[in-house]
Amino acid sequence: MQKLFETALEEAQKLHKTNPIVKDFVEFPDDCTWRDLEALPIPAASLMAKDLSLDSMETSRMRDAFIKPWEVACWRETYKDTNIGEDFLSRFACYELFGHEGHFQTHKARGFLVYSDANLYYPWHHHPAEELYFIIAGEASFATEGNAPKLLKPGDTVFHASNQPHNMQTHEKGVLAYVVWRNEFDIAPVLTDRLNG
Numbered sequence: 405m406q407k408l409f410e411t412a413l414e415e416a417q418k419l420h421k422t423n424p425i426v427k428d429f430v431e432f433p434d435d436c437t438w439r440d441l442e443a444l445p446i447p448a449a450s451l452m453a454k455d456l457s458l459d460s461m462e463t464s465r466m467r468d469a470f471i472k473p474w475e476v477a478c479w480r481e482t483y484k485d486t487n488i489g490e491d492f493l494s495r496f497a498c499y500e501l502f503g504h505e506g507h508f509q510t511h512k513a514r515g516f517l518v519y520s521d522a523n524l525y526y527p528w529h530h531h532p533a534e535e536l537y538f539i540i541a542g543e544a545s546f547a548t549e550g551n552a553p554k555l556l557k558p559g560d561t562v563f564h565a566s567n568q569p570h571n572m573q574t575h576e577k578g579v580l581a582y583v584v585w586r587n588e589f590d591i592a593p594v595l596t597d598r599l600n601g
């Protein structure tokens with residue numbers, strides 16, 4: 405099981421070496437220490453594993469490495485006790501690869517895998533951490549407050565400033581993204597109620 409996550413971690417590290425935007429955003433943490441997290445299965449994880457719309461070109465190695473631990477990942481339940489709705493909860497998935505709650509522990513940054521099934525809206529939310537999304541596979545439209553949504557495809561990135569509200573909408577394809585946080589990463593995302601009506 406550890407090996408599965410190590411392969412994903414190696415792919416993330418490679419991206420921090422080769423992609424200038426990811427590289428500039430945060431240095432890959434050099435102190436990642438493996439820890440045994442108990443698997444926390446969720447229905448969306450198996451949707452992801454079966455999702456044939458997650459196409460990618462140069463990033464297919466990263467995609468496969470990040471998907472592979474799907475049965476043993478400790479999937480997060482960030483929005484479990486909110487009013488986000490059952491459909492979102494059953495078709496959106498996120499695990500923390502590295503970070504203070506991740507499969508590898510470090511306090512220097514946090515790195516997540518985020519998956520959304522097709523035709524799903526991830527409502528406005530914000531968090532103090534600065535965030536970079538790197539699209540691994542599939543596609544989705546990303547909006548930040550005051551800016552029109554932009555369709556992002558594999559290899560594209562989007563930056564979210566501290567507490568800047570953002571949302572995401574998938575269309576006919578699902579999306580798989582590598583999400584990195586820097587600074588103030590101890591506070592979880594919250595839904596931006598004033599924008600969600």
Ligand SMILES: [Fe+2]
Nearest residue numbers: 531535564593
């Ligand atoms: Fe975010």
